Amino acid sequence: MHRTSMGPIVSASTALVATVAFACAGCTTNGPTPAAAPTAPALEPATASVPAQASGNPVSAADVQALWAPVAAAAAEGGYVAWGTVVDAQTGEVLLDADASVAHTTASTTKTLAAFSALTHLDPTVTLATSALLGGDNQTLYLDSEGDLLLGAGTSEDTDVSGRAGLQTLANDTAAALAQRGVTSVTLNWRGTLFDGASHLSSWDAQEVGSYEGHVGPMAIDAGRTFEGANDFYADAPGHVAQVFASALTSAGVSVSLGEAGEPPAGASPLASVSSAPMGEQLRWMLAHSDNTLADQYCRFAARAAGAPTTYEGATSTIESTLTSAGIPTDGLFLEDCSGLSSNDKISANTLVGVLKASYTGQGTGADTIRLLPWAGLVGTLSQRMNEAPAAGNVQAKTGSLQEVTSLSGSVRTRSGRLLLVSIGNDQVTDGAYATRGYLDAFEEGLAGLN
Incomplete structure (x- = not known):
């Protein structure tokens, strides 16, 4: 987890994603298409885990x-x-x-x-930011994310890959930034969509595997699972994140009323931010744990970068x-x-x-x-x-x-x-x-x- 605390400092990076599931998963969510993900036309070729020259005895x-x-x-x-x-x-x-x-x-x-x-x-070095921004009225707080489904976690080295720790850090830093501004009460809105089309395939449900994948979108705790290790996912993972974030802010002394899903307005002031592990680390984690949601999330980002x-x-x-x-x-x-x-x-x-x-x-x-x-x-x-x-x-x-x-x-x-x-x-x-x-x-x- 990368943490950025901002009084009047800026947040963000752009790019890619995270999630969790096993192999063996309908709902439609439409929304605005975010800014294009950074591309990587000049990635250096990987040094493969094998020698480039022929070695060992030929196999018949x-x-x-x-x-x-x-x-x-x-x-x-x-x-x-x-x-x-x-x-x-x-x-x-x-x-x-x-x-x-x-x-x-x-x-x-x-x-x-x-x-x-x-x-x-x-670009495998890019991270995803999840940020809290304050509206110009000093009364409306916005929770925005670039697509981090584990909220600052997501690698095998993390002790908490669910993202709860990252969200708690974001809440603590946000509460501190609000206190500096003398703000004690806010209405919390959040980004609810990130991609076009369905966030979950109906054909999975028809095949009785729908419970093995969550919803692609702007943010989730533990890829949207209802509890750790579950093959059951929230239909509105961003809304659930907003609820957990609101509860954490309340515990930190901020009075919070839940608002609605939507985009933050231009000019909203960044308060605090946490970033995901780099994309390459998240892809390694996805492959190692056969994370269904993360695979489809990354594909959406790749499509956006390719202009599809x-x-x-x-x-x-x-x-x-x-x-x-x-x-x-x-x-x-x-x-x-x-x-x-x-x-x-x-x-x-x-x-x-x-x-x-x-x-x-x-x-x-x-x-x-x-x-x-x-x-x-x-x-x-x-x-x-x-x-x-x-x-x-x-x-x-x-x-x-x-x-x-x-x-x-x-x-x-x-x-x-x-x-x-x-x-x-x-x-x-x-x-x-x-x-x-x-x-x-x-x-x-x-x-x-x-x-």
Whole structure:
């Protein structure tokens, strides 16, 4: 959390976002489109977490296909589809092509596309400000935010990633600034919208996964959850933030009446501000914890920076155009969201591995994507998977999980140090995909064990 206390000092920065959710989520909110997010046309290429030169012993396609055989056999026996591809990162040789050109539902591995788009269009060093501003009448206080859904938190280093601590800090600093001005009573208004179109997809509710994602918008505590760890979100997260902020101000000695949602007037005087963690840190956190709301929030910011509508359609079309511009194949690509929560989303293994290849080679400004993925046995949704040698610390991947889908997309380092790019999954598992993900883990462990 970055804190800025302002008597008559100014607030702000501009850009990007935060949120929380797991993988497996209707409501419409329209409002003004805020100022354009800062773009990052000159991001330096990432220094990948792998060497640029070829290293380790080459891996044979026969060995990879032998490791894949149990995955394919289990799928045939279970009546579902196993898909995937493995590519030698150094040479580009395709070592496995299992239905790789066909688009499948890939669940949260979709977030690698979201991260690539965000890193292409947005500056990972930028933070988001949430500010309190006082109207010219000295009686109306405005709570404004650039899209921070964790209100100053959002990285793995934070002890409180909900944002409550940041909001409390903002309230304390605001109360102190009001006291300096002799103001003891205010009406609190707040920003209620940030993007165009729906803030939550109705198709998620139709698929009975609507409780796994909150609402995109200007601000939220814990991405809008009703309590820590909940798969239940406030329909009006900014309004809830305003209520909590008002309560904190009251405790600090300010008499507060709740007003209404709206934009602060021009010329409102900044009193205090808190800032989020940098965008790059929040994207790392999003990928590690498979945060659905954060993924869709960042996609809206990327769309705005790219000059597209700040709707779900604008966000997903920005992903597709970004991939195409980077030379990544998009055959069969169809997205309703950027989180992978909708089972209507379809992506091929070739598209997923294409993002990894572009990132590995430092192509474009989305090159940080591969570096931000969680590590097996160590981080986030992979912390309890593949947590023994040789895979632990040698598999870096984004997980995906829906009722009928399990997937992984990332990299594997072999015993000799060869880097492989791997996108794999099981789709249409009508008996439940959770029980089949062991086959995918065993495949990755087998790759890590190759000499």
